[in-house]
Amino acid sequence: MNRPRLAERPVPFSEETRTPTDWATPAMQARLRRRYAAERRFRRLGLAAVALSAGFLLFLLATMLAQGLSGFTETRLRVPVDLAAARLTVTPAQLSERRADLALAGAGLQAVVENAASRRYGAPALLSGGAWLRVRDAIKADPALLHRTATFDLPVSSALDLAAKGKGTPQATALVARLRAQGVLGRHLNLAFLTDADSTDPTRIGIWGAFLGSLLTLVVTLALAFPIGVLSALYLEEYAPRNRWTDLIEVSINNLAAVPSIIFGLLGLAVFLGTFGLPRSAPIVGGLTLALMTMPVIVIAGRNAIKAVPPSIRDGALAIGASPVQVVFHHVLPLALPGILTGTIIGMARALGETAPLLMIGMRAFIAAPPSGLTSPATVLPVQIFLWSDQVDRGFVEKTSAAIIVLLAFLLAMNGLAIYLRNRFETRW
Amino acid sequence: MTPSPSSPPKMTARDVCVAYGDKTAIDHVSIDIEQDRVIAFIGPSGCGKSTFLRTLNRMNDTIPSARVSGDIRLDGQDIYAPEMDVVQLRARVGMVFQKPNPFPKSIYENVAYGPRIHGLARGKAELDATVERSLTRAGLWNEVKDRLSDSGTALSGGQQQRLCIARAIAVDPEVILMDEPCSALDPIATAKIEELIHELRGRYAIAIVTHNMQQAARVSQRTAFFHLGTLVEYGATSDIFTNPRQERTKDYITGRYG
Numbered sequence: 253m254n255r256p257r258l259a260e261r262p263v264p265f266s267e268e269t270r271t272p273t274d275w276a277t278p279a280m281q282a283r284l285r286r287r288y289a290a291e292r293r294f295r296r297l298g299l300a301a302v303a304l305s306a307g308f309l310l311f312l313l314a315t316m317l318a319q320g321l322s323g324f325t326e327t328r329l330r331v332p333v334d335l336a337a338a339r340l341t342v343t344p345a346q347l348s349e350r351r352a353d354l355a356l357a358g359a360g361l362q363a364v365v366e367n368a369a370s371r372r373y374g375a376p377a378l379l380s381g382g383a384w385l386r387v388r389d390a391i392k393a394d395p396a397l398l399h400r401t402a403t404f405d406l407p408v409s410s411a412l413d414l415a416a417k418g419k420g421t422p423q424a425t426a427l428v429a430r431l432r433a434q435g436v437l438g439r440h441l442n443l444a445f446l447t448d449a450d451s452t453d454p455t456r457i458g459i460w461g462a463f464l465g466s467l468l469t470l471v472v473t474l475a476l477a478f479p480i481g482v483l484s485a486l487y488l489e490e491y492a493p494r495n496r497w498t499d500l501i502e503v504s505i506n507n508l509a510a511v512p513s514i515i516f517g518l519l520g521l522a523v524f525l526g527t528f529g530l531p532r533s534a535p536i537v538g539g540l541t542l543a544l545m546t547m548p549v550i551v552i553a554g555r556n557a558i559k560a561v562p563p564s565i566r567d568g569a570l571a572i573g574a575s576p577v578q579v580v581f582h583h584v585l586p587l588a589l590p591g592i593l594t595g596t597i598i599g600m601a602r603a604l605g606e607t608a609p610l611l612m613i614g615m616r617a618f619i620a621a622p623p624s625g626l627t628s629p630a631t632v633l634p635v636q637i638f639l640w641s642d643q644v645d646r647g648f649v650e651k652t653s654a655a656i657i658v659l660l661a662f663l664l665a666m667n668g669l670a671i672y673l674r675n676r677f678e679t680r681w
Numbered sequence: 682m683t684p685s686p687s688s689p690p691k692m693t694a695r696d697v698c699v700a701y702g703d704k705t706a707i708d709h710v711s712i713d714i715e716q717d718r719v720i721a722f723i724g725p726s727g728c729g730k731s732t733f734l735r736t737l738n739r740m741n742d743t744i745p746s747a748r749v750s751g752d753i754r755l756d757g758q759d760i761y762a763p764e765m766d767v768v769q770l771r772a773r774v775g776m777v778f779q780k781p782n783p784f785p786k787s788i789y790e791n792v793a794y795g796p797r798i799h800g801l802a803r804g805k806a807e808l809d810a811t812v813e814r815s816l817t818r819a820g821l822w823n824e825v826k827d828r829l830s831d832s833g834t835a836l837s838g839g840q841q842q843r844l845c846i847a848r849a850i851a852v853d854p855e856v857i858l859m860d861e862p863c864s865a866l867d868p869i870a871t872a873k874i875e876e877l878i879h880e881l882r883g884r885y886a887i888a889i890v891t892h893n894m895q896q897a898a899r900v901s902q903r904t905a906f907f908h909l910g911t912l913v914e915y916g917a918t919s920d921i922f923t924n925p926r927q928e929r930t931k932d933y934i935t936g937r938y939g
Binding site: 493494562564565566567568569570571572573574575578582583587 | 738740743745768769770771772775776778780782783784785794795798799845848849851852
């Protein structure tokens with residue numbers, strides 16, 4: 253028989269031909285089971301991924317805290333110093349002047365203090381190189397001390413400090429045990445670690461110099477990268493025509509965000525130090541270099557945030573006669589700000605953790621004083637951590653971990669502030 | 682019904698053509714928009730009625746590929762002339778959009794924004810009065826007077842659309858363009874907007890784009906039927922709906938296509 257003509261063919265889904273779907277067949281049941289299994293598998297994999305990353309984070313934090321927290325403490329030895337017998341040749345007039353430090357150092361206070369400790373406990377080199385400075389500061393505060401015997405709790409040397417924390421050599425550990433038995437050793441908070449700068453003696457180092465260096469560098473970075481990045485993003489999204497030039501600029505910015513940071517260091521070295529002759533190791537140069545690196549990140553995040561502002565808001569503002577600039581600054585920018593801030597946080601966090609470009613512009617030098625301004629020599633926290641991790645003296649190990657804790661705390665504080673700001677500006681539409 | 686010679690039309694459009702790139706969206710359309718009257722633009726989707734509406738306050742300027750030719754005048758003044766200030770034009774020719782688009786700010790700020798950027802109110806008291814007057818005229822004052830500092834986006838859809846109308850009339854426009862203002866609203870909210878259009882008619886020239894032919898018949902005095910970018914028929918609403926001259930108009934209003 254010939255094929256039926258079009259009109260005579262049975263209609264595929266007419267009531268007569270339709271058989272109801274049997275959802276209870278074994279094939280259907282198997283499909284259902286497979287679907288549930290896939291669902292469970294996906295959930296478990298996701299949960300495992302989250303648990304793994306949380307585990308890594310906890311491991312990192314726990315390791316750093318376990319190794320680094322002792323870096324915030326110091327061991328002190330109780331030393332009676334007979335300043336009256338020492339007969340230091342300083343006059344009361346000298347003590348009230350600004351040259352008091354020099355006068356006390358010149359009078360041999362360091363030897364007096366160290367000898368007092370050695371004689372009393374019968375061992376050499378008990379005290380930290382900076383111990384006598386505490387005595388000096390006490391005398392400056394109270395000159396009457398010069399005429400009597402005073403007892404001070406003074407930081408001990410690195411070897412003893414390590415032994416007191418259970419990581420010392422056998423000799424040092426024995427000495428610590430003897431001193432402990434006399435009840436003259438104590439564990440104190442090391443506030444100097446938070447207020448001093450770098451040193452060659454691990455008992456005298458502090459993080460403040462690097463902290464301030466990081467802060468100044470980031471201020472420069474933020475002050476340059478944020479406005480330039482936001483204005484570029486606004487211009488490219490709201491004003492620039494779509495043509496080959498803006499396409500080229502877009503591609504360039506995307507590529508710039510992916511350039512390895514050491515290249516920016518070389519650029520900074522060549523341009524800011526070489527051409528403009530700015531000072532080496534200065535926070536301003538570090539900030540300029542990191543701004544070059546951070547800006548593309550802010551531009552990209554900013555453009556995405558601006559794109560996400562609904563066009564109906566722009567139309568509404570334009571239709572009541574707002575000028576393009578008013579539309580941008582009254583409506584688009586406030587609505588895009590949370591997204592822009594998120595991008596800025598990512599960029600700034602990366603800048604805070606950056607080491608490589610700063611090595612190229614000389615921020616890895618040994619700098620024993622906190623920076624006094626944007627052009628004075630400084631180092632930054634990650635570079636300081638790198639420098640300390642490279643030291644031979646075992647006293648630097650716990651200080652390195654302590655510095656990492658400070659860096660992480662800085663990062664958390666920065667992110668916390670940014671999240672607060674973002675939530676404050678968040679609006680819904 | 683032709684405009685009486687004593688009152689010239691508020692806006693005139695002559696031989697207006699709009700193209701997006703190579704594609705012609707509007708082909709030689711000539712329409713008058715008269716004071717104290719409502720004109721409705723009807724037609725199937727994509728026929729160019731919204732495009733035409735947006736030429737009247739130059740909102741098409743925001744679309745880079747759009748080119749407009751022809752002659753559009755507001756009180757005899759060419760609105761596409763180089764000396765025309767587009768910011769002032771849009772303050773004089775307000776617009777309400779299809780989807781309610783209040784700013785994500787307070788109700789008060791939504792209405793006060795226009796007068797503030799144009800410097801229309803001196804001092805807080807005058808601004809307060811403008812906000813109250815605009816909200817009252819938009820029929821929203823009694824519903825929101827106790828919560829002016831609440832977000833405009835927290836209102837219901839119909840209230841949001843009336844807020845947008847209040848925002849448009851706060852800058853004291855002469856013409857109000859409405860682009861399918863009720864298409865996102867339920868019948869009750871729609872009825873309120875239509876009632877509002879009736880009340881606003883005595884004060885402003887109004888042009889409304891609508892998909893709903895009953896709505897066009899209810900609110901407008903004149904109707905223009907667009908099809909495929911051309912103006913097919915244009916006349917008194919009663920004539921268009923009861924006695925269309927063109928076959929295409931008749932087919933459309935009887936639901937043959939569209």
